[in-house]
Each structure stands twice: as C-alpha cells, then as structure tokens.
Amino acid sequence: MKQSYILIIALVILVAATIADIADFKKNGGHSGNSIIKNAEESAQDMARNFVEKSVSTYVFDGADLTFLKSVKGECETCFTLSFSFESTHGGYGNREGLLVTQTITPHAIAVEAKDGAVIRAVTDGKYNELTGALAE
Numbered sequence: 001m002k003q004s005y006i007l008i009i010a011l012v013i014l015v016a017a018t019i020a021d022i023a024d025f026k027k028n029g030g031h032s033g034n035s036i037i038k039n040a041e042e043s044a045q046d047m048a049r050n051f052v053e054k055s056v057s058t059y060v061f062d063g064a065d066l067t068f069l070k071s072v073k074g075e076c077e078t079c080f081t082l083s084f085s086f087e088s089t090h091g092g093y094g095n096r097e098g099l100l101v102t103q104t105i106t107p108h109a110i111a112v113e114a115k116d117g118a119v120i121r122a123v124t125d126g127k128y129n130e131l132t133g134a135l136a137e
Contacts, residue, residue: 040078041071048082048112051119056130057094058108059086074115082112093128093135 045068052059052066059066069083091102110130113121122130129136 041073041080043117044078044080044114045071045082047117048080048114048119049084051112051122052084052086052110055119056110056122056124057133058088058092058124058128058130059110061095061097062089063087063108064089069109074113076115078117079115080113082114083109084112085109093124094130094133 049066049068052063054060056063063086066084066086069085071083072081074080086108088106088108089103090096091104091106092099108124109126110122110124111126112119119131123136124130127136128134
C-alpha cells in the first residue's frame with residue numbers, strides 16, 4: 001500500500017513537471033530562447049563571412065586565409081559584431097588595381113557589424129571603411 005502511494009506521488013510530480021515545462025515552452029514561443037540567439041549568431045557569422053569573401057574590396061583584391069575570430073552580441077537580438085582576420089599579398093586597402101603597391105604579406109583584421117541579417121558597418125584594421133571605400137575617421 002505504501003509503495004502505491006509513493007508511486008502515485010512520483011507520477012503526480014512527474015506530470016506536474018511536464019505540464020510546467022510545456023507551459024514554459026509555449027510562453028517562450030515554442031523555443032528555449034537560447035536557440036534563437038545561437039541561430040541568429042550563426043546566421044550573422046555566415047552572412048558576414050560571405051560578405052567579406054564577395055564584397056570587401058580589400059579581401060576580394062588579394063585576400064586569403066579568412067579566419068573567424070569572435071562574435072560579440074550587440075544591443076538587439078540580431079545585432080552582432082563579428083571579427084575576422086585575413087592576409088593580403090599587397091599593402092593597402094580596397095581595390096588597388098592599377099596602383100603602385102608593395103608586394104608583401106599584410107595581415108588584416110576586419111570588424112563586421114550586422115543587424116537583422118544585413119551588414120551595417122565593415123571596417124578593416126580600424127582604418128578603412130569597406131562600405132564607403134574611404135579611410136575611417
């Protein structure tokens with residue numbers, strides 16, 4: 001008899017915990033909350049990598065070895081600053097075609113700021129604005 005009471009109490013606790021977990025799941029829109037931020041961060045990282053590889057003139061001109069360094073969460077759910085490093089085979093920034101450039105391996109760091117899946121800022125070495133093609137102030 002005592003075992004059946006213990007079994008019933010254990011079942012009631014299990015059911016109550018399951019109901020509480022389901023209620024919490026529904027309250028969070030069907031997710032734990034962490035997965036959305038992680039997915040947003042991974043999406044931002046993929047988008048930023050693609051942006052650097054295809055649109056950052058300093059990288060497109062002669063860049064190689066693009067390496068993801070870190071991601072820093074911004075003020076909104078989809079705001080991130082993503083840092084990468086890469087090397088160029090010539091000195092300088094941007095598209096240097098037709099310019100006299102030094103032929104030397106040049107390390108670079110780029111910070112790409114993303115919001116809502118779009119690049120809002122990209123600065124190489126804290127000096128060159130890759131969106132405007134001008135030296136950053």
